[in-house]
Amino acid sequence: MRKIAMAASLSVFIAFLIAATLVIHPFGYPPSQMDDYIIENAQSETGANNVVTAVVFDYRGFDTLGEATILFTAVTGVVMLFRRKKRE
Amino acid sequence: MMSKIVRTISNILSLFIFVYGLYIIIHGHLTPGGGFQGGAVVASGVALLIVAFGSHNIHKSLKEHHLSILESGGALIFIGLAFGGIATVFFYNFLVGSSIFGHIPPSGPNPGDIWTGGVIPFMNLAVGLKVLAGLSAILLVMALATSVMEVEE
Numbered sequence: 001m002r003k004i005a006m007a008a009s010l011s012v013f014i015a016f017l018i019a020a021t022l023v024i025h026p027f028g029y030p031p032s033q034m035d036d037y038i039i040e041n042a043q044s045e046t047g048a049n050n051v052v053t054a055v056v057f058d059y060r061g062f063d064t065l066g067e068a069t070i071l072f073t074a075v076t077g078v079v080m081l082f083r084r085k086k087r088e
Numbered sequence: 089m090m091s092k093i094v095r096t097i098s099n100i101l102s103l104f105i106f107v108y109g110l111y112i113i114i115h116g117h118l119t120p121g122g123g124f125q126g127g128a129v130v131a132s133g134v135a136l137l138i139v140a141f142g143s144h145n146i147h148k149s150l151k152e153h154h155l156s157i158l159e160s161g162g163a164l165i166f167i168g169l170a171f172g173g174i175a176t177v178f179f180y181n182f183l184v185g186s187s188i189f190g191h192i193p194p195s196g197p198n199p200g201d202i203w204t205g206g207v208i209p210f211m212n213l214a215v216g217l218k219v220l221a222g223l224s225a226i227l228l229v230m231a232l233a234t235s236v237m238e239v240e241e
């Protein structure tokens with residue numbers, strides 16, 4: 001009974017994957033117009049020649065804040081793990 | 089502590105590595121790179137110094153709690169700059185068009201001008217400070233821990 005349920009759910013999952021592969025967007029044609037907008041307007045809106053930096057620090061600045069927080073947490077953990085005991 | 093040849097060469101070479109990392113940080117809005125990458129380059133220079141001179145000699149002049157103060161300061165500057173544009177939206181670039189880093193480059197390929205980018209150069213500096221201090225603190229603390237283990241063995 002359990003094997004039958006597993007096989008049924010697995011076949012449904014695989015069928016879903018195949019269906020999703022058939023209707024996926026072709027490579028190089030994303031579903032949104034966001035990239036064209038950023039390429040055309042990044043220099044005039046942010047003043048940065050490097051469009052990647054303009055995206056990372058301006059359009060998606062909140063994501064960079066998350067990355068910085070991850071680094072902060074990692075450093076905090078490592079320093080706490082390797083802290084040295086004072087000699088007495 | 090390595091031999092005298094290694095110490096001399098790494099003493100000279102680390103300065104060039106630091107200058108290259110600072111170049112990558114400061115030119116983040118013009119060339120590939122930015123705060124994260126430049127900070128990692130500077131931290132690799134610190135790693136070279138730690139390998140060449142030994143972690144205890146580096147620890148005399150570079151303490152890990154100073155590094156964590158630098159890292160927290162970089163994070164605070166970054167969040168403060170993000171809150172600077174809160175009048176419009178979080179992370180709004182409020183310095184574009186002003187007199188500080190406010191030039192707007194022409195659209196399309198152009199040779200680039202350091203005095204552009206608005207708030208982005210300051211954010212690059214803050215993130216670069218944060219990354220170089222954080223990675224250097226990790227390297228220093230780990231090197232100190234391993235050297236203490238060697239002495240105990």
